Amino acid sequence: MPNVGKSQSTADRRQHFVELAQGIFPSEHITVEHDELRVLGTDWTRNFEVSPLAAVFPTSIDQVAELVQMANVHHFPLVPSGGRTGLSGGCVATSDEIVVSFDRMNRILHFDPVDRLVHCQAGVVTAQLQQFAAEHGLTYPVDFSSSGSSQIGGNIATNAGGIRVIRHGMTRDWVAGMKVVTGKGDVLEFNRGLVKNATGYDLRHLFIGSEGTLGFIVEAEMQLGTAPSPQRVMVLGVGKLADLLSILQRFKQTVNLSAFEFFSDLAMSKVLQHSTLRRPLRETTEYYALIEYDEDQSELATQAFSDCLDQGWVVDGVLSQSNSQTDDLWRLRDGITESIAGYVPYKNDVSVRISQVPEFLDDIDGLVKEHYPDLEVCWFGHIGDGNLHLNILKPPELDINEFQERCRAINPLLFKQIQRRGGSISAEHGVGLLKRDYLEFSRETSEIDAMREIKHVFDPNGIMNPGKLLLPQ
């Protein structure tokens, strides 16, 4: 009865951890409760079996540092957990790890209006920071459909992007300083909000996108920007994928774009089935572009739209006339992830340079039609950044393992197309567990070796999010 032995030792280990953790945390900030652990140990991928040993809820940097020191001595692997909205399995706990939740480190600590810097704890929710910025007449413009749950620490750990990268960049561009607890238990502070700081390696940028493999991000100095001018949104019906790029070029030459998103008719149909929204256009087309720009450029935008119509790139279009119409048009795009979640989609989040998008799209479209003629394939994404989301939907009758096996089978073909063009196998979702085995399609072996060595410097005992990003050796 081998399982009995294993579960006995897991129970012992759990007991041992709880006894040690009680020296650091009040009992109510430690949990071993099964249902709670299932939630805390997973993310939005929802396709990994999770089995955390326990979870803790630190309220201070000292507690995080003490926990890391204890985990090093007693070999407890640690998994950072923010809003758990990740899509690559970056914070799932699959093998008896300790989940470290930042839900209780969720305060904005200080605001400096001259520097426009917000000093916040890692568990501050994105929407909370956006709201805070708006209350001070400013903006935190990095935005995604998960802004209501995702946390700043997790956003930094994955260098989250989202829907307005074309104008405002990624999370990396808004981190002016950071405090971390490394995998050794050292507390380090990087950059301290400086604009200029030419004093050697900027370790802040190593931790951004490190997916919890080097240490915990515990506090950050986030930069705020000038409040945005009013925006307008257009949704255009487009027949051919390649024409989307011509439309992008035309609009880029004419207006200040805040977003240039696209989605397929299938993606929109799923949102419509899942909501009370109505089709925005009379004509049904295979693809749609959602374009956001400064309202005071509406005339120029209308001119660009007419030019696209004349060229035959656009079949139909609608322009928002009010804030509520703007919101509804955005919901057609923002609602996709949620509306297809029930299909347990196999997600691909890839990017190439914008100039290579048309040819890349053609090749991938061919691959998809050849290999998935019987499956629903949902296209959407941030085409203005060269970032495409390709979601393969599981038919209800197909076994989940069989489905994933089929999807994985074409990964090497898809990723070879990306490698050939110097693109990325994960544009914004991170590598986590889902893309870990394919990292070599985007990074040279020598670069991966250097990443391992860097990890060893900050996490010599390998307790930080083991198995994520880099294959265990």
Ligand code: MLT
């Ligand atoms: C999005 O663009 O909506 C997000 O990256 C989420 C997703 O890909 O499902």
Ligand code: ZN
């Ligand atoms: Zn996205």
